[in-house]
Amino acid sequence: MLSRVADSLYWMSRYIERTDGILRMLKINYASSQDDLLDFSWKPVLRIFSYLEEERVQEIAKHSRAVLQFMVTDKENSNSVLNIVTHARENARSVQDHITKELWQCLNDYYHTVRDEQLVKLLHREDPITILDVLIKQGLLYYGTTEITMARGEGYSFINIGKFLERSVQSADILDVKFSDKNYDFDKTDATYWKYLLLSISGYELYLKTYRGGFDAKNVVEQIVLNEDFPRSIVYSINQLHRYFQRLKSEKNIQAHHKVDFMIGKLKSKVRYSTVETILEQGLHSYLEMIKEDLYEIGTAFNQHYFAYS
């Protein structure tokens, strides 16, 4: 497979995963803004998910609609859903001969959906959850189409590597929204927020089945970081990343493969042999930062060994 094609498939996939992460994160935060207006602020969201200057952050932090507008449809925001979906679609456009026609059409439709002028108006006037759900569903359609129509070759591996690398980062970011505040009190029962968070990443039912009782921040952390059966957990994503990366092994680039494999394996062990106690001891925010750092390094090495084509 052409390096350029592999690169585009990988980024197409990362961008859609990022879109999904951002939309889900917006959904929880919007929902919780409706419950607890006094305490709620969009500041952590804006700091983590955008490059907005602090001044502007202060300005719109209390205005949900303005934040949604900025994060979803703003052309100037390089991390807006509009821009990320456009990137995903541009990447797909340049590899149409490597993805199925269904997958291309699905992404192309997603692109036309976020570009629809109506969306801006609806986001202003209607229930934002409905709009976010429409977009999230377009993403689900993408996942299903990939799963059902794409051949299980090299391209599929690159798509999954992009997807799970990005998902690990997104899951760390979503958790970090609350904990980037270093004084966060782990004994406080932030029940509404945790409930929305789990609901938005489809982890609510699993949480109830695993922990029965009420909401405990520690349990939430445990599920999102360490539960191997939860498809959005960091450990699950890294396991999958490793699984698809191993499929790329071939005689021709054994050295490069070994280097990256070592890095992923090391991170995998780090997460696997953590417990919620050791994490909290280190400090959740610093732990998440460490994981993200490792993920970025893996991304860079991967880029260097597999996509360096120009």
Next chain:
Amino acid sequence: MQTSELLNKYLVDTNTWDEMYKNDSVREQYQGVVEFMQELSVEELNRKEEMARKLFMSQGITFTVYSSGEGIEKIFPFDIIPRIITAPEWNYIEKGIKQRLKALNLFLKDVYSDQFILKDEIVPIDMIYSCPHYLREMHGFPVPHDIYVHIAGIDLIRNSDGEFYILEDNLRTPSGVSYMLENREITKRIFPDLIPRNNVRPVTEYPNILHKNLVSLSPRGISNPTIVVLTPGIYNSAYFEHTTLARLMGVELVEGRDLVVDGHRVYMKTTSGLQQVDVIYRRVDDEFLDPLVFNPKSMLGVSGIMSAYRKGNVAIVNAIGNGVADDKAIYSYVPAMIKYYLNEEPILKNVPTYQLNNNEEREYVFSNMNKMVVKKTNESGGYGMLMGHTATDEEIVRYKAEIMKDPRQYIAQPIISLSSAPCYMNGRLQPRRIDLRPYALCGPGGIEIVPGGLTRVALREGSLVVNSSQGGGSKDTWVLAG
């Protein structure tokens, strides 16, 4: 047949051949379609038009216009009423194009080797050497199977007497074939059952024939040669076509930056190292193909590809330097070439063409400007063209001055009235001018033309310019089985 609302006010211009109407009655080949349309209400037809638009949009059959940093998706306008060609008409066209291409191929071979046609003074030598597309780099290099033109898009028009004329030969990188294929797919969706009921010949073989020909050109005698389509990239307006062709043939779509030349061989950069490339169907113009030989500023090409080509290690399709044969000034010599190389009378006629570097012909053209269309010999897409009957006096004066700077770069032709065909507009059928571009494929086994082509249509009332860059659209083109 009774005239319904749909056909109301279908006014054919005098002195124009209409594809549907003859003496106020519908020609036989159009009757099936007209009857079918008349059973539909205006609402249904509008819905079908909208459905066609949505299908184009959602499948990404679009080109992107970049303005103020933002890409806007545009559809090449599509008219839902098919253009119909009868079996005898098609047989005639097919024979004529095959004859013409045979001669043009021989001409290219000759002009890049022995140059008999120049020595015998059939084509004047200075015509060749003054053509910017004549490439000395190609001289004395035998191309595989002596084929220069592997893919040709020959533009035909129909004069008021119903006779087909050749308007232009496109022998470099003719585009539009994906619209021949996609327009048909759209028609199948918006008018279910209409195609089989009318006995329309399929066009689906095109990518298979093209692939078969490309495989046969591989310089290495291996069973599974690597074939690629070379595109300038996603910003090219024909990008959709490049990706469609690669997908339909199941071959790799590459950009210049994906390729590298080493030891006079072309390789593509893959995730598991370099892989040798055997055949390149390039959609990059000659000028940009190799920065070491042609335009040194080109970012679209591959350094060293010409050396690999000349060594015979890679086949390039179409051959380089074909522009000398589709130059608009050379065009007028094609009938002479047919006689010279094949000893046959040309089947398809040329439009009379005046060479503006010939003093007498220029005098004649200048005194009859309002009956002429003047074109630049090396432009395509309808750029740099003057339509004498609509131009203002001032425009004509300015254009004449332009011509005098370098008369070799211009030719003039009497304005030919293109035939008209019905288009669905504002709830009824209206005649609009059309042309026809069938796509011919030449391989070692001969010339094949899929029964169909691209019908371009001038959507503006009264307009004679069908180019997409000048407000043209397209139609599905039906060739009926005999």
